[in-house]
Amino acid sequence: MSSSRSQTPTKRLLNELQTYQSDPNDALVELGPVSDNELTHWTAVMKGVPGTAYEGGRWKLDIRIPSNYPNAPPEVKFVTRICHPNVNFKTGEICLDLLKTSWSPAYTITTTLTSIQQLLTSAEPDSPLNVDIAQLFRLGDFVGAEALIRYYTESERWEGRQSV
Amino acid sequence: MSGPAYTPTDEELAHLQKLSSEFEPEVTGPLVGERQSSSAITTEYANADPVYRVKTAALPSKYSHYRTCRGDGHCGWRAIAFTYFEALLRLGDRNRFLEEETRLRSMGNLLNSIGFQEHLYEDFADECFDLLRKTESLVSAGNDERAAAELLASFNDVGVSMAIITYFKLLTSAWIQTHPNDFAPFLDLGQDIRQYCSTQIEPSVCEIDHVGMSALAEVLVKQAGFALEVLYLDRSAGEEINTYRFDPVSNDGLPLHNPPTLRLLYRPGHYDILYKMEDVQQPAIPQAPLHVALADYADEFVPMPTSRGMSDVMSLIPGMYPTGLGQNWPSVSYDYNPSPIPQPQMAAVPTYTSVPVPTTSQEYVNTAHHNVPLESPVGMSLNPPMTIERGGPFRPSMYELEPGFQSNHSQSLPFQTSIFRNSHYNTAHFLNPDFQPEEWSPDSEYVTGSRSRHKSASQ
Structure with a gap:
C-alpha cells in the first residue's frame, strides 16, 4: 500500500546478518540462513556454557522466521536433542516467554539465541516440557540431574560439518 | 451435556487448556x-x-x-x-x-x-x-x-x-x-x-x-x-x-x-x-x-491559568454543548470567573435529561478569543457565569452582565414617595452617583395598570 519497508523482513534480516558477521555472538558457533535463496529459514549451532552441566555441548537449532517478523517472534527449535526441563526432548520445542508473549521487535535472532543459552543455566522446572529431568530438579536430586544432562550433552553432541 | 459420572481425562484437559490458552478472539x-x-x-x-x-x-x-x-x-x-x-x-x-x-x-x-x-x-x-x-x-x-x-x-x-x-x-x-x-x-x-x-x-x-x-x-x-x-x-x-x-x-x-x-x-x-x-x-x-517543548529553551508563552480550568468545568456540564453543526453560533456567553475555585458551584447541576437537550446558540467550550476576563465588581459573585438568553450573534453589552440590570429600572419602586422621588437618593436624580435616567417601559406600565384594574375589580 503506502510503504513496504516493514512488510517483509528481508531488509531487517540482512541487517541482522551483517551485524552478526561483524560482531559475532559468543554463545554461537555459527548462525545464518540455510541457503542464500531462503532468507526466512536460519540455522544455528549453540555452545554450552562452561562451568555448567552443559559444558562442551554443541546443539543445532532450527530457526523459522515468520513473514511478519519482527512483529512476531521467530520459531526456534532444538534439532539436536537436549536434556533440559524447559525443552521438549523429542520435538526440541522451547518453553521461553521471549519466544511467545514477551517477544519484542527490539530483539534480534542473536539476542534471542543468547537468551536461549541463558535458559540452559536458569531452568524453570515448574513449567516443564521434559518431565523426567524436571522431576529430578524438583526432588532436589541435583547430582542425578547433572549426571543425566552431562550424559546427553556428550552423547547427543552435534558434530555437524566440523567432523566431516 | 454428558453424564455426571463423566470426568475428562488428563489428555482432554490438556487439550482444552491448550485451546483456551491459544484462544484469540476474532478481531x-x-x-x-x-x-x-x-x-x-x-x-x-x-x-x-x-x-x-x-x-x-x-x-x-x-x-x-x-x-x-x-x-x-x-x-x-x-x-x-x-x-x-x-x-x-x-x-x-x-x-x-x-x-x-x-x-x-x-x-x-x-x-x-x-x-x-x-x-x-x-x-x-x-x-x-x-x-x-x-x-x-x-x-x-x-x-x-x-x-x-x-x-x-x-x-x-x-x-x-x-x-x-x-x-x-x-x-x-x-x-x-x-x-x-x-x-x-x-x-x-x-x-x-x-x-x-x-x-x-x-x-x-x-x-x-x-x-x-x-x-x-x-x-x-x-x-x-x-x-x-x-x-x-x-x-x-x-x-x-x-x-x-x-x-x-x-x-x-x-x-x-x-x-x-x-x-x-x-x-x-x-x-x-x-x-x-x-x-x-x-x-x-x-x-x-x-x-x-522541543528542548528546554524558554518560550514566550503567557499562561492563563484561571480561564483554562474554567472552560474545562463548563465542558463537563451535560447538555451545555451544541449537538449539531448548524447551532454553532459564535459564542455569546462569557465565562466569568470571580473566584479561583468555582467548582463547587458548578458541580451543583445534578440532574439532566438523558436526551441531549437542544441547547441555545451558546458554546461553552471556548477558545481564547471568546474568553473575556471581566473586571470583578464587588458583590457580583451571584451565579457565574451569567448568560444572556438572546438569539443572534450579538455580544451583550457589559451592562447586561450586571446583576439586576433589567429588573432594576424596568419597574419603579412601589414605595416611592414624592419626596424620595425628587431627592438625590433616587437614581433618576442627576445628583445620584448611580444616575440612571428613567425610561419608559411599556411592560411595567401594563403590569401596574392591570394590577390596579385587578384591585378595583376585586373590591
Missing part, C-alpha cells in the same frame, strides 16, 4: 475506523446496564464524534499514535511537523542510552518520520483532506501501524528507564524497572497500561504541547464518565492554555478515539500560538 474491523457520530455509542448501550446507559447518554452532547480502533491488543497504543498525528494535522502548521520530527530524532540518544541498537529501531523510527513528512507535504500543499486520508490509510497498513507503535513503545520504555523515580513507585512491589519494561512495554503484543500511558504522555504528547484526555467508561458509581487528563506544562511549570487535546474513550480492555465538535471542524481562525 474484525479496520485498524483505525472512519470518524462517525458518537451517538452510535449511546445506541450501543441503549439496552445495557443502567449505569452505562446514563453515562453514555450524556456522551454525544460533549463528544460529537468517535472513531473505533481494532481491539487487537494494540488499540491503546494505536489510538494515541493516531490522535497524535491527527492533532498535528489539525494544527495545519507545517513547521510543527518539522519540529516534531526534529524533536523525535533528538531522542535517538535516549534510545541509545538504554541500549537499543540504532540499526534495530531506525526502521520503525523512519516509518514514523516518513508519515510525518508525507502529511506535512500534503498539509503545506493545502490539501488537508488528502493528508487525513493518507494518515488513515497509513494507520490501516499493518506494517506502518506496527512500526510506529513499536517506535513509540521503545521511546516509552526508554523514558521510563531514564526516569526511574517517576515510575518505580507505581510498579508492582519489587518489580524491577528494566524487567517491567521488557514484559509490559516492549513486547509486541501487550496493551498499554496506566504507567505506560503516563510515560507515553510525557515523552510524546505533552512535549509536543498536546494534552491527553481519557474517558473511563466503566460501571463505577456516578452519572458521569470519569475523565483523566494529562496536561502539558510550559517551561515555567504552568499549564498551557487550551492545548490541542487527544481524546480517548476507554472501556475496560479497549480504547477508542473521541472528538469534540471543535476538533472536527476545520479551524476557521488561525489558532493561538502553540508551543513545543
Whole structure:
C-alpha cells in the first residue's frame, strides 16, 4: 500500500546478518540462513556454557522466521536433542516467554539465541516440557540431574560439518 | 451435556487448556475506523446496564464524534499514535511537523542510552518520520483532506501501524528507564524497572497500561504541547464518565492554555478515539500560538491559568454543548470567573435529561478569543457565569452582565414617595452617583395598570 519497508523482513534480516558477521555472538558457533535463496529459514549451532552441566555441548537449532517478523517472534527449535526441563526432548520445542508473549521487535535472532543459552543455566522446572529431568530438579536430586544432562550433552553432541 | 459420572481425562484437559490458552478472539474491523457520530455509542448501550446507559447518554452532547480502533491488543497504543498525528494535522502548521520530527530524532540518544541498537529501531523510527513528512507535504500543499486520508490509510497498513507503535513503545520504555523515580513507585512491589519494561512495554503484543500511558504522555504528547484526555467508561458509581487528563506544562511549570487535546474513550480492555465538535471542524481562525517543548529553551508563552480550568468545568456540564453543526453560533456567553475555585458551584447541576437537550446558540467550550476576563465588581459573585438568553450573534453589552440590570429600572419602586422621588437618593436624580435616567417601559406600565384594574375589580 503506502510503504513496504516493514512488510517483509528481508531488509531487517540482512541487517541482522551483517551485524552478526561483524560482531559475532559468543554463545554461537555459527548462525545464518540455510541457503542464500531462503532468507526466512536460519540455522544455528549453540555452545554450552562452561562451568555448567552443559559444558562442551554443541546443539543445532532450527530457526523459522515468520513473514511478519519482527512483529512476531521467530520459531526456534532444538534439532539436536537436549536434556533440559524447559525443552521438549523429542520435538526440541522451547518453553521461553521471549519466544511467545514477551517477544519484542527490539530483539534480534542473536539476542534471542543468547537468551536461549541463558535458559540452559536458569531452568524453570515448574513449567516443564521434559518431565523426567524436571522431576529430578524438583526432588532436589541435583547430582542425578547433572549426571543425566552431562550424559546427553556428550552423547547427543552435534558434530555437524566440523567432523566431516 | 454428558453424564455426571463423566470426568475428562488428563489428555482432554490438556487439550482444552491448550485451546483456551491459544484462544484469540476474532478481531474484525479496520485498524483505525472512519470518524462517525458518537451517538452510535449511546445506541450501543441503549439496552445495557443502567449505569452505562446514563453515562453514555450524556456522551454525544460533549463528544460529537468517535472513531473505533481494532481491539487487537494494540488499540491503546494505536489510538494515541493516531490522535497524535491527527492533532498535528489539525494544527495545519507545517513547521510543527518539522519540529516534531526534529524533536523525535533528538531522542535517538535516549534510545541509545538504554541500549537499543540504532540499526534495530531506525526502521520503525523512519516509518514514523516518513508519515510525518508525507502529511506535512500534503498539509503545506493545502490539501488537508488528502493528508487525513493518507494518515488513515497509513494507520490501516499493518506494517506502518506496527512500526510506529513499536517506535513509540521503545521511546516509552526508554523514558521510563531514564526516569526511574517517576515510575518505580507505581510498579508492582519489587518489580524491577528494566524487567517491567521488557514484559509490559516492549513486547509486541501487550496493551498499554496506566504507567505506560503516563510515560507515553510525557515523552510524546505533552512535549509536543498536546494534552491527553481519557474517558473511563466503566460501571463505577456516578452519572458521569470519569475523565483523566494529562496536561502539558510550559517551561515555567504552568499549564498551557487550551492545548490541542487527544481524546480517548476507554472501556475496560479497549480504547477508542473521541472528538469534540471543535476538533472536527476545520479551524476557521488561525489558532493561538502553540508551543513545543522541543528542548528546554524558554518560550514566550503567557499562561492563563484561571480561564483554562474554567472552560474545562463548563465542558463537563451535560447538555451545555451544541449537538449539531448548524447551532454553532459564535459564542455569546462569557465565562466569568470571580473566584479561583468555582467548582463547587458548578458541580451543583445534578440532574439532566438523558436526551441531549437542544441547547441555545451558546458554546461553552471556548477558545481564547471568546474568553473575556471581566473586571470583578464587588458583590457580583451571584451565579457565574451569567448568560444572556438572546438569539443572534450579538455580544451583550457589559451592562447586561450586571446583576439586576433589567429588573432594576424596568419597574419603579412601589414605595416611592414624592419626596424620595425628587431627592438625590433616587437614581433618576442627576445628583445620584448611580444616575440612571428613567425610561419608559411599556411592560411595567401594563403590569401596574392591570394590577390596579385587578384591585378595583376585586373590591
